[in-house]
Amino acid sequence: xxxxxxxxxxxxxxxxxxxxxxxxxxxxxxxxxxxxxxxxxxxxxxxxxxxxxxxxxxxxxxxxxxxxxxxxxxxxxxxxxxxxxxxxxxxxxxxxxxxxxxxxxxxxxxxxxxxxxxxxxxxxxxxxxxxxxxxxxxxxxxxxxxxxxxxxxxxxxxxxxxxxxxxxxxxxxxxxxxxxxxxxxxxxxxxxxxxxxxxxxxxxxxxxxxxxxxxxxxxxxxxxxxxxxxxxxxxxxxxxxxxxxxxxxxxxxxxxxxxxxxxxxxxxxxxxxxxxxxxxxxxxxxxxxxxxxxxxxxxxxxxxxxxxxxxxxxxxxxxxxxxxxxxxxxxxxxxxxxxxxxxxxxxxxxxxxxxxxxxxxxxxxxxxxxxxxxxxxxxxxx
Amino acid sequence: xxxxxxxxxxxxxxxxxxxxxxxxxxxxxxxxxxxxxxxxxxxxxxxxxxxxxxxxxxxxxxxxxxxxxxxxxxxxxxxxxxxxxxxxxxxxxxxxxxxxxxxxxxxxxxxxxxxxxxxxxxxxxxxxxxxxxxxxxxxxxxxxxxxxxxxxxxxxxxxxxxxxxxxxxxxxxxxxxxxxxxxxxxxxxxxxxxxxxxxxxxxxxxxxxxxx
Numbered sequence: 001x002x003x004x005x006x007x008x009x010x011x012x013x014x015x016x017x018x019x020x021x022x023x024x025x026x027x028x029x030x031x032x033x034x035x036x037x038x039x040x041x042x043x044x045x046x047x048x049x050x051x052x053x054x055x056x057x058x059x060x061x062x063x064x065x066x067x068x069x070x071x072x073x074x075x076x077x078x079x080x081x082x083x084x085x086x087x088x089x090x091x092x093x094x095x096x097x098x099x100x101x102x103x104x105x106x107x108x109x110x111x112x113x114x115x116x117x118x119x120x121x122x123x124x125x126x127x128x129x130x131x132x133x134x135x136x137x138x139x140x141x142x143x144x145x146x147x148x149x150x151x152x153x154x155x156x157x158x159x160x161x162x163x164x165x166x167x168x169x170x171x172x173x174x175x176x177x178x179x180x181x182x183x184x185x186x187x188x189x190x191x192x193x194x195x196x197x198x199x200x201x202x203x204x205x206x207x208x209x210x211x212x213x214x215x216x217x218x219x220x221x222x223x224x225x226x227x228x229x230x231x232x233x234x235x236x237x238x239x240x241x242x243x244x245x246x247x248x249x250x251x252x253x254x255x256x257x258x259x260x261x262x263x264x265x266x267x268x269x270x271x272x273x274x275x276x277x278x279x280x281x282x283x284x285x286x287x288x289x290x291x292x293x294x295x296x297x298x299x300x301x302x303x304x305x306x307x308x309x310x311x312x313x314x315x316x317x318x319x320x321x322x323x324x325x326x327x328x329x330x331x332x333x334x335x336x337x338x339x340x341x342x343x344x345x346x347x348x349x350x351x352x353x354x355x356x357x358x359x360x361x362x363x364x365x366x367x368x369x370x371x372x373x374x375x376x377x378x379x380x381x382x
Numbered sequence: 383x384x385x386x387x388x389x390x391x392x393x394x395x396x397x398x399x400x401x402x403x404x405x406x407x408x409x410x411x412x413x414x415x416x417x418x419x420x421x422x423x424x425x426x427x428x429x430x431x432x433x434x435x436x437x438x439x440x441x442x443x444x445x446x447x448x449x450x451x452x453x454x455x456x457x458x459x460x461x462x463x464x465x466x467x468x469x470x471x472x473x474x475x476x477x478x479x480x481x482x483x484x485x486x487x488x489x490x491x492x493x494x495x496x497x498x499x500x501x502x503x504x505x506x507x508x509x510x511x512x513x514x515x516x517x518x519x520x521x522x523x524x525x526x527x528x529x530x531x532x533x534x535x536x537x538x539x540x541x542x543x544x545x546x547x548x549x550x551x552x553x554x555x556x557x558x559x560x561x562x563x564x565x566x567x568x569x570x571x572x573x574x575x576x577x578x579x580x581x582x583x584x585x586x587x588x589x590x591x592x593x594x
Contacts, residue, residue: 016419016423020426021423027431042445042452043448045473080550081552119459119460121459121550123471124471125455125469
């Protein structure tokens with residue numbers, strides 16, 4: 001009995017001391033943890049802010065004489081202040097991702113052309129020199145064909161339109177076309193005349209042979225003629241629009257030789273395109289068309305990029321298949337691109353990889369309605 | 383003579399008494415020990431709390447300053463003549479009041495420490511230099527009054543101040559007006575330091591250098 005009582009005081013003391021120590025330790029460690037978390041979270045929010053700030057990107061393009069500022073970055077942007085003639089004006093001009101502006105609205109109700117703005121400041125503190133950007137704008141703005149009434153291949157004045165496609169020095173504008181590595185050609189109707197190009201420049205084609213093919217110059221009837229891929233004029237079925245009938249994978253390449261000029265160090269190069277083709281049966285057909293763009297420089301550098309998710313295929317009501325989309329060369333984002341794409345002249349190849357699921361399905365009338373490029377200039381003069 | 387029975391009962395009575403006394407002393411010892419342990423624990427807790435409170439208070443100030451440093455983005459927006467326009471952005475969009483000090487330095491130190499120069503006469507708030515804390519290049523806050531170039535030479539500084547609405551605002555500083563009478567011999571570095579006020583003290587949260 002006496003021996004039993006001996007350990008009790010130690011046990012009681014331990015029972016009191018241990019919880020006390022636990023409480024003290026918990027309080028201290030919880031407080032320290034909270035302090036650390038607060039410190040880290042403020043740094044994290046600044047890091048997030050800086051990431052957004054770096055992602056702000058506005059690019060100037062020219063649409064005729066009008067300068068267009070487009071948000072090509074990954075975040076929405078708000079212009080909060082502009083500097084014009086050494087004076088600043090507070091403004092509030094949001095430009096969401098992909099949107100563009102040509103003017104800045106002032107509180108007074110007046111507007112200023114972006115080309116008159118020396119400096120535009122975003123809410124995150126990024127500076128854009130609009131006037132300077134507009135004056136050296138080498139980028140080409142994607143057209144809105146409904147605004148124009150041009151009976152050419154490309155309806156905007158500032159993309160590879162009919163004037164640039166044929167225009168001056170048309171004999172030197174070479175388009176090399178290949179179907180499954182076999183040479184083919186393209187034709188295009190300019191005015192009343194068909195022009196033919198099999199890789200050694202344009203030639204006017206007045207022969208009865210091409211007339212007899214009854215090629216429709218504007219398949220989707222939108223007022224814009226298309227570049228039509230045909231068989232060579234020396235082949236047995238000369239000028240016949242190419243037709244893919246065999247089951248399996250086929251590759252069609254159209255190369256515009258020395259079409260583009262990269263100036264300076266663009267952040268990104270976009271190639272926009274619209275392709276039209278015609279399956280022999282209405283949908284559903286499991287035809288797949290993959291599109292790559294390839295830039296090849298005169299010094300032998302070649303870089304290819306596949307279309308992003310923006311490539312959209314849709315069947316028109318007349319039964320033809322339309323693919324619009326863009327290919328992006330993120331020059332500044334990846335070292336490999338930056339090393340490969342330097343200032344200089346480039347040929348542009350559009351490569352279509354077509355999978356035909358069945359011999360009962362055929363694709364004919366391969367056409368290109370437009371190419372628009374942002375981030376590089378056209379070498380082909382109008 | 384006590385009989386055996388009597389002597390046995392006496393001895394039993396004595397040993398019971400002795401045992402009672404011993405039990406009491408054990409209880410007292412336990413009480414004393416427990417009380418001592420309690421007092422020590424409470425004392426330790428108090429000490430720990432006191433240390434913790436100091437530490438928490440320092441850390442809270444540090445955290446607040448860290449947060450404000452992280453929140454404050456300064457960039458040069460424009461220079462027109464002798465006037466510099468600085469953009470000040472609050473990363474989290476909250477409002478605050480900034481105090482600022484513009485210094486026309488003889489040179490910009492490579493390690494980021496203010497290396498000497500004259501304080502321009504900014505219209506603003508006159509505060510004792512002992513209440514103004516600037517950051518050294520090893521991220522320690524030092525009272526301006528104790529900072530080597532200015533030690534014992536400057537007792538009061540004029541801080542400009544402006545209320546920041548939380549977005550991207552412009553801070554305009556005219557250096558011509560700022561130093562009308564005492565330009566340094568060869569000023570080639572303008573330094574603008576932003577402060578926030580905490581408990582009557584002014585802590586640096588941002589700095590901008592402009593080489594002229």
